[in-house]
Amino acid sequence: LHRAFAPGESFARTLRRLRMEEAARLLASDRFARLGVAEIGRRCGYLDASHFVRHFRAGHGLTPGAWRRSLAGAPA
Numbered sequence: 001l002h003r004a005f006a007p008g009e010s011f012a013r014t015l016r017r018l019r020m021e022e023a024a025r026l027l028a029s030d031r032f033a034r035l036g037v038a039e040i041g042r043r044c045g046y047l048d049a050s051h052f053v054r055h056f057r058a059g060h061g062l063t064p065g066a067w068r069r070s071l072a073g074a075p076a
Contacts, residue, residue, distance in 0.1 A: 019044045020059045023052070027068045037064045 005011060023044045026032045032040065041052030041064070056064045 015045075016055065016059075019046070020056065023056060023064065024060070024067070027064055028071050037068075040064065 005014065023040055026035070026040045026043065027037075035043075037053070038049035041049050041056075044052070046052035046055070053063050056062075056067070060067050062070065
């Protein structure tokens with residue numbers, strides 16, 4: 001499986017990127033606004049909320065909650 005990925009791209013890196021894309025989509029969606037950050041993390045494959053928050057902050061520069069709040073203040 002690892003050999004099937006392009007050089008410089010790994011299965012783990014691809015999985016993490018896809019999880020973060022899905023988490024960002026769920027956090028931005030009004031449909032999932034009632035879900036807490038920990039539940040969104042679980043739905044994206046993170047069993048530990050703190051692990052999810054660390055990965056999200058590393059990828060987006062903000063915690064998931066802060067990122068969601070920043071979107072709430074943005075014009076539609």
